Amino acid sequence: MRIVVAAVGAMIISAATADELEDAHRLAVAGRDSYWKCLAREYSRDSNQSMSGQDFAAHLASVCVSERQNFRVALINYLSMQSPGTDPGAPLTTANNAIALAQKDIVTAFIKHRDASK
Numbered sequence: 001m002r003i004v005v006a007a008v009g010a011m012i013i014s015a016a017t018a019d020e021l022e023d024a025h026r027l028a029v030a031g032r033d034s035y036w037k038c039l040a041r042e043y044s045r046d047s048n049q050s051m052s053g054q055d056f057a058a059h060l061a062s063v064c065v066s067e068r069q070n071f072r073v074a075l076i077n078y079l080s081m082q083s084p085g086t087d088p089g090a091p092l093t094t095a096n097n098a099i100a101l102a103q104k105d106i107v108t109a110f111i112k113h114r115d116a117s118k
Helices: 001-043 051-061 065-082 089-118
Strands: none
Touching: 001 051, 001 065, 001 089, 051 089, 065 089
């Protein structure tokens, strides 16, 4: 009987953990989408079209601060829950890399679009 109670308890904990992981994933995806939408707004602003690629990259680093931080926190939380035994700094590094890649993609698109317009 104790084994059955322990098994049921483990299943309940496992289900709760799976639900928490799913919620964390959903929050990370929502954070990513919010950050990308903010970057896309900056990409399409007319006032930014005359900037050089380097100036636009510097500009991106100073905007979308709240969205970027929310994405970072949500992604770190999700990655920490997904792999609890990993190096504690790994989720932060991964989140920072994801943010850097998003900015790089927007800057690359900005430069290609600007150069094609000339």
